[in-house]
Amino acid sequence: MSKLIECIPNFSEGRDQTIINALVDTATSIKGVTLLDHSSDESHNRSVFTLVGTPEGIEEAAFELCKKASELIDMRKHTGEHPRMGATDVIPFVPVKNATAKDCVEISINVAKRISESLGIPTFLYEDSATRPERKNLAKVRKGQFEGMPEKLLEEDWAPDFGERKIHETAGVTAVGGRMPLVAFNVNLNTSDINIANKIAKKIRGSSGGYTYIKGIGVMLEDRNIAQVSMNLVNYEKNAMYVAFETIKFEAKRYGVEILGSEVIGLTPMKALIDCAEYYLQIEDFDYAKQVLENHIL
Amino acid sequence: MSKLIECIPNFSEGRDQTIINALVDTATSIKGVTLLDHSSDESHNRSVFTLVGTPEGIEEAAFELCKKASELIDMRKHTGEHPRMGATDVIPFVPVKNATAKDCVEISINVAKRISESLGIPTFLYEDSATRPERKNLAKVRKGQFEGMPEKLLEEDWAPDFGERKIHETAGVTAVGGRMPLVAFNVNLNTSDINIANKIAKKIRGSSGGYTYIKGIGVMLEDRNIAQVSMNLVNYEKNAMYVAFETIKFEAKRYGVEILGSEVIGLTPMKALIDCAEYYLQIEDFDYAKQVLENHIL
Incomplete structure (x- = not known):
């Protein structure tokens, strides 16, 4: 029985259709993954994608989307109502079929590591993947938002789980984690x-x-x-x-x-x-x- | 959205493992179809297969299984507790996904026609596919069983829906129909x-x-x-x-x-x-x- 994982990445762009289309193109180009839905909110200036796929496919899709977003979105210019700290703000993985919460934690760790190593974006593990209780809650991790992150990363308790204590200049910081479906x-x-x-x-x-x-x-x-x-x-x-x-x-x-x-x-x-x-x-x-x-x- | 149809053919053989294996081989060789389950009952001397597939695949599988059963099962030698009238006794089609009862009626008509034309087995349409109210109920169609069918087919009300008023010497008569899942x-x-x-x-x-x-x-x-x-x-x-x-x-x-x-x-x-x-x-x-x-x- 093959495992199916859902991934719901949130991007800090909900207005520029060219950028949104480029992300859709990336999402639909990965083997073993289906883009079920994507919706953009102009006042939040944020887009939410829903993908489902094999563990390998979904890992690849999450990374490639985060890479594409880091190339196209400049957080220094971002405004919007929704709290945010990165071009790819958060990447949750959810077990859908024949998969467990543990599978999703594993995937989230792989992706968080790869994002920091290949793209130079520091990452936090949150929810079921959190390495400390105070990192479970995304709102706490994101507190201070993009603008406050350079300082926050230097605080004693807020070294990122992967990467340096220094934001990616344009893409900020990304939270990655496994969680149960909501x-x-x-x-x-x-x-x-x-x-x-x-x-x-x-x-x-x-x-x-x-x-x-x-x-x-x-x-x-x-x-x-x-x-x-x-x-x-x-x-x-x-x-x-x-x-x-x-x-x-x-x-x-x-x-x-x-x-x-x-x-x-x-x-x-x-x-x-x-x-x-x-x-x-x-x-x-x-x-x-x-x-x-x-x-x-x- | 592709349509998925379930098919649950009942065969009048539940003891001879060679014959059952041959039917399993046939079921698993058809493209676009998955054999979900099969179970055999010795006292009933009957096997029930559960397949799911595309409309085209499931139509092909139903026909090929009926053909194989007609080659391997001789109803003249069949004994068992369960009422039966044919080597392939009954073939119900059930809508599973993006499919309607009407789709299943169409498929059942195609299969019933093909079975009688290619294999010389007279067929009755039953349940949602029935051409008259008294043929809806399988028990009524099957009444008289294999042994009584030669005479029954000659009765005024019991001409088969497809094929001649004469049973297939070894494979008897088959009922085919669309129905809702039970x-x-x-x-x-x-x-x-x-x-x-x-x-x-x-x-x-x-x-x-x-x-x-x-x-x-x-x-x-x-x-x-x-x-x-x-x-x-x-x-x-x-x-x-x-x-x-x-x-x-x-x-x-x-x-x-x-x-x-x-x-x-x-x-x-x-x-x-x-x-x-x-x-x-x-x-x-x-x-x-x-x-x-x-x-x-x-």
């Missing part, structure tokens, strides 16, 4: 009181003492005049979608509030959903790998 | 009273006035001393798994009985399970084709 899952409440959504988010998220792998905030859906608990499930195998849903349901009860519905944003791995079917239908001894037809034809 | 779904009750399972099965199955696309009977699980509603969902898009589950739950209540758990037998298409996650998590506007990651990499 499920963006929002639950709508039949209340217009955002405080209730905020209180429930606080109960559910790891950072406030809730589930370790759930991030969450309260959000107001102005057009529908309802409050929402907006979540990222960063490890749906540890904290499943139904766990989030049922917990929100019983927490909401305290306020006499009920769940109106939910939404899933973007792509979700089928296992995150099938795990929920297994729970609600009380299926005994379900063998996901063997019993889901699609697992035999991927 | 979900074998059993729900266990916390009672040892099989009458309750039977009564619930009667409420739920189409043949007794329940859901059109659900077949069901009560079964006793002797080792656990519990009764079970054993079902085949023959169209999970029309009658979903959660519909069966929730209906059994409220019917069981009448007897003070509850659901203990459930089981899924064999392969299930991921959509049958994901539809349930969508229901229970109350996901609004879920776009199955776009939002399930695996749909982009199949």
